[in-house]
Amino acid sequence: MKLDLVHDIQAAFRKIVDAMSRPGQINSIKEQADKLDLESGCFNSTLVLALMLLDTEQTFHVVAARPSATTGLITRLTYAKAAGTERADYIFVLNDAKPEDIEKAFRAAYPGNLMNPHKSALIIIEADAVSNDRNLILTGPGIEKESYVKVKTTDHWVELRADKNSEYPLGVDLIFTDTDANILCIPRTTQVRKQGVNQWAMLQ
Amino acid sequence: MRINYNFAFFDESSKREIRRAILKAIAIPGYQVPFASREMPIARGWGTGGLQLTLSLVGKEDILKVMDQGSDESVNAVNIKKLITKTTGIKVTHDTGEASIIQSRHRIPEIPLQEGQILVLQVPLPEPLRYYEPSEYETKKLHAEQEYSGAWLMLFEQIMNYGNMATGADHPVMVHGRYVMAPSPIPRFDNPKLNRSKALILFGAGREKKVYALPPYTQVVSLAFDDYPFEVESFHNKCCRLCGATGVYLDEFIDEGTGATGATTYQCNDMGFCLHNLNQKSR
Secondary structure (H helix, E strand, O other), rough: OEEEEEEHHHHHHHHHHHHHHHHOOOOOHHHOOOOOOOOOOHHHHHHHHHHHHOOOOEEEEEEEOOOOOHHHHHHHHHHOEEEOHHOOEEEEEOOOOOOOHHHHHHHHHOOOOOOHHHHOOOEEEEOEEEEEEEEEEEEEEOOOOEEEEEEEEOOOOOHHHHHHHOOOOOHHHHEEEOOOOOOEEEEOOOOEEEEEOOOHHHHH | OOOOOOEEEOOOOHHHHHHHHHHHHOOOOOOOOOOOOOOOOOOOOHHHHHHHHHHHHHOOEEEEEEOOEOOOOOOHHHHHHHHHHHHOOEEEEOOEEEEEOOEEEOOOOOOOOOOOOOEEOOOOOOOOOOOOOOOHHHHHHHHHHHOOOOHHHHHHHHHHHHOOOOOOOOOOEEEEEOEEEEEOOOEHHHHHHHHHOOOOOEEEOOOEEEEEEEOOOEEEEEEEOOOOOOOOOOOOOOOOOOOOOOOOEEEEEEHHHHHHOOOOOEEEHHHHHHHHHHHHHOO
């Protein structure tokens, strides 16, 4: 493993901080992800995130067609404990996960409680591609006016997320990554709207 | 004994703990995220919270500015800078515009912050409701229920006692319409700079073991009443005696050398800003 666990992880973390504080801002951690050469069953960028965030004090869950290899590897690398979706601090949804499994994961993920909203799960999703094409409109803290993103996935995460995050400050935060190690963060404060379906405005 | 410390002083597991708290804090603006605050080689209450944030953020490419109540050269600022540079080897600056990370005690720089910069504020008392509720469990419950009558009552009592809102610093703010937050003891003059700031602002309280954050472009409203609006300190008709700047936060000096009464003079509180102005003039 050529990844420098001090400096590369720090550089990647700053990209995540920037992406989390400016939802819609897509940052690349390709430089760091390319240094990984492990047979992991997940994207290298996902593994960088696991190395950045997980240790013995954290629990995680992998949603995938065959999750056991990736789960085993993450446990060996980080000493984090694998747990059920309901109790996982970090949920990794790999690219080959079935839409129904993703839906189950969203529904089961812990949204925190009103006294401790920070105990909620962070969901990391492997998408086919993320870009700034005009498909979804994002508004909220971190965004000056609006930002635009397109996330290519098989599931309907927009509705699942809206459902899960209906009672702010409860909810889950999302990090999307793709094959090119791009990172897009959508914290729970971000309002996500689909482009061109603003029928209410048209009726008024 | 000479110890070779890890880059940025901390072991990687400490950085991970603080980094996780930072991400949660950004996701829930104004909410105080508890974290496992570390023992630091400076005393608690001298910026350990801010220092821990800076150390878990900092990388080899960063340029750091540390200021303490506007001064880059105070003992506290110098010692924090020394610890960080000795364990990272990064460059430090006085220039707000040049810095990528700015750690500050009790001031937001006069030069407007830019996108991509991170302002780290040191916080002694992160809980805005502590004044009237000593129990941490109870204040957590009050935040959960968005029950902030106590914060309003505190301001109301000040108006009753003094005729105005007498918060000298640390005037509470409402963040994103949800959480009442202590902005750290910045003067009221700096409160409006929090609203829709271009830079990410992180708050660290080491002794109280809390981290909270304001992502850029977050709505921050200083608490006030319709008939007693929020007002910043006024420096009307006053200017800096060194650089002549107006409309900035000024320190008041009484010059005892000018006789029994003593002449009052004013000087920029933000030393980096004043130096910047003087350098511009001398060019």
